[in-house]
Amino acid sequence: MDAASIQTVRAFNRLVGERIGALNDEFLGRRRPMGESRVLWEVGPDGVEVRTLRVRLGLDSGYMTRVLQSLQKHRLIKLEPDREDRRVRFVRLTRLGRAERQELDRRSDAVAWSFLEPLSPQQRTRLVSEMTELERLLGASLVTIAVEKPTTPDARWCIQQYFAELNARFEGGFDSARSISADSSELVAPAGALLIARLRGRPVGCGALKFHHRAPAELKRMWVVPGARGLGLGRRLLLELERLARRNGAGAVRLETNRALKEAVALYRSAGYREVKAFNDEPYAHHWFAKRLATSPPVPPPSRGIRRGR
Amino acid sequence: MDAASIQTVRAFNRLVGERIGALNDEFLGRRRPMGESRVLWEVGPDGVEVRTLRVRLGLDSGYMTRVLQSLQKHRLIKLEPDREDRRVRFVRLTRLGRAERQELDRRSDAVAWSFLEPLSPQQRTRLVSEMTELERLLGASLVTIAVEKPTTPDARWCIQQYFAELNARFEGGFDSARSISADSSELVAPAGALLIARLRGRPVGCGALKFHHRAPAELKRMWVVPGARGLGLGRRLLLELERLARRNGAGAVRLETNRALKEAVALYRSAGYREVKAFNDEPYAHHWFAKRLATSPPVPPPSRGIRRGR
DNA sequence: ACGATTCTCTGACTAGAGTCAGAGAATTGG
DNA sequence: CCAATTCTCTGACTCTAGTCAGAGAATCGT
Known part of the structure; x- marks a missing residue:
């Protein structure tokens, strides 16, 4: 620089x-x-x-x-x-x-x-839009990611938000009872893990894994709070989940997702996930992805530059 | 707001x-x-x-x-x-x-x-450009305007910069000796006054008045440092000068200016100055302006922002 | 020349914002 | 059920960042 x-x-x-x-x-x-x-x-x-x-x-x-x-x-x-x-x-x-x-x-x-x-009215508008953007950019470097029990209030809140968003975005809504489960007991060691991303103490995203002996780990519950999108947080969560999977002996990660979640699909593709045939019967899924994990951590790809109009 | x-x-x-x-x-x-x-x-x-x-x-x-x-x-x-x-x-x-x-x-x-x-390279560029602009905008609210003797080093510096700019911008340059005077003795009470605008201690602009008994006050030496232009500082100086003129019993303000100073001309017009016939023989002037001052302040006086003592 | 002012220094004091080591109650995990 | 852990509370400290009053030396204004 x-x-x-x-x-x-x-x-x-x-x-x-x-x-x-x-x-x-x-x-x-x-x-x-x-x-x-x-x-x-x-x-x-x-x-x-x-x-x-x-x-x-x-x-x-x-x-x-x-x-x-x-x-x-x-x-x-x-x-x-x-x-x-x-x-x-x-x-x-x-x-x-x-x-x-x-x-x-x-x-x-x-x-x-x-x-x-x-300031003049124009300058005020300018000031506000610049503060908004700067806050986002500065906030990005304050996000911490850590394993957390799925029963904490913040974890619950993330999962709830995640479900609510699926329900809003999927055609025909989303009912977690019909979907493949990943409940609290499945997301704690040794069965799985839940990562919560926090910005100044407040949860801003999550992502979870279910481990399977001698089989790929399953990626679940990837979600980022709307206000924190476009800062590469999804990618950071994904990388963190892959590291965790590797540490837990998984040689690969796989996941299924819905076509309504375009950003997620784009993220998986750009992070090296290949589309594979359906490996489960998740009723809400349109795409199934898998990625083999390198034994030594691969070099992180440059984060995508997300543009937003001001 | x-x-x-x-x-x-x-x-x-x-x-x-x-x-x-x-x-x-x-x-x-x-x-x-x-x-x-x-x-x-x-x-x-x-x-x-x-x-x-x-x-x-x-x-x-x-x-x-x-x-x-x-x-x-x-x-x-x-x-x-x-x-x-x-x-x-x-x-x-x-x-x-x-x-x-x-x-x-x-x-x-x-x-x-x-x-x-x-941050990604694009985001870095973005961050830097936004900080630059935000610094300017925030700086605007830190500007203080106060009467100052024209003999202080900072006052001298402003006047010098002002002359240098006139010399650069007028066709054929500018020689203060040929212009109508407004020297140090004329810009202190009771003959006149000099306002200096400061940003965190540093001078960033000036403006002066010459008072005339039972006649309009004369506005002189309006100047803003190039780096602080576009922040409405000129307008603030102008309003402050008008208040000062009113306090000194003037019922009107008048001034002359050169056509090369387009922003200044635009500022005077938008601040309610009407072009009038030449009221003096300033050789460098193309426009003469005048404005009658309301007895009660027409605009709330600009605040100086909030200062702290470090 | 001399009183007022300016500048630095000293001593005595304060408030705010913590840190650290326990102790005692309640809850959790195995 | 028992040991470990979690949570709050207490007492005893610390450090930073001051404020205030006054004293002594040097300089300025007239």
Whole structure:
């Protein structure tokens, strides 16, 4: 990459880092410590488990406890034991807390407005479209992919979204009961595995494998959240799944898919999958693909440049 | 402005603020406290006076002293009394300090690279071009406009640039001696005023007024640095000048300009200036404009964006 | 010349944002 | 059922990034 690009990125980092940091501190952190504001915000209107909060904000449990205690002392939140698991605590906003959160909301709006306000209408439109795209591009490098149990709420959410999308896109809809199964018990070791992709803690995609002794692993449940498409995340998931299959002794991967899922079909083809004859009787499938896995990892092909109109 | 735009800007602020903040801390702040790194960086290869450093970084003098002492203890800087004014101290990097600064430079590059690295070549190009544009657009809201004496170095620089541009653009060049004057003594109260626009400390434009008792104020020296054009800065300067004229009792503003300055002519027209007959004998002018000022401000005064003290 | 101002330095203090090592309760896995 | 693990809480620390008041030296303005 050329030096000029690096310099551009550096200049941008400096300007934007300073500007946003300063504004956030000034507007959002005035009334109370930033840590408390962040927590207050993250609790959200419906409440949340403390452990979730901790993971999302990446805070130490001791620190978190104290932040919550302080918020509670100010009557902004209520802490109650979780119904299902009495080790965990559930945080809820009080009426006062909701008001305070709304205030934070207004301030966030004001910060955003301070970016837009000095610009002409055309420039505003421009700014917004560029931020949208940049956010996508920057987000791409923050995605993490990890094995996760299919029973976690996030995993369930991904699978649900996946089913909902199939149902919307397949002609005649989709009913998971009629499809070949890949339920929770089949997607944990040693029978299989589920990968969840996350962007800043939030699930943005998934992909699963079912292992078969001395037979190709089966690829299932490939899905990427609509807002994160076009960033090569599908390909990253696919590569990660292949690595996992290889580590679990599979010499090949195979999968079936529906013709409505055009991007997926294109992805499989470009990732080296060859169309093969139907190897199962999945009623929703139109295409069956297979790929032999190299013993040593193959060089990743260049990611496709996805164009979007602005 | 619609809510969706505000939401986009907010989402962007959140992602970018966190991402850049985190990376900067991680990469640049590892070896020593961020404050020290910032100072080390700001000293630069040629050294600098402590007071300049303090103003630039906006630090308390006591704090600054301690930061410098710590850097000195680590043999990264040398402190010596200033030659001309023995109250002030002059900071210089030692050999070790220069090496450390280079290291910071490398890390900054690495941070920038970490943005580019996960992207495809097309996406990289896209990222860079969007950052460039976004930096311009965000910069616009950081511009501050204030009255300044025409004798300051920055004011002089602006006027010089203005003359140089006229000389380049007018057919047959421009010689300020042949033009109607508006020199330093005429551009300070009560005879007149000079406005300087600044972006993060650097001058990016100017505009001046000459007041005449019971007669229209004269607009002079409107200029915007080429890199900041197209951001509506000219219009902001113009509005600011009109406010100033009104505050000084002028009921109207008038000005003359050269046909080579097409953007300026367009700006005056679109800001409500009507072309009038020549009211003076400026040899370089082709157009004379005038605008009556409303008694109550017709447009809400442009805000200066929100500033923070670093 | 001399009072006001500027610049640096010192000491004393604060708040925010954590980290770390346990301890005690509840739940899970085998 | 029991051991391991998970989750929250407490107490005791740390580090960074300041702020504030005042003192002493040098310089400036008149």
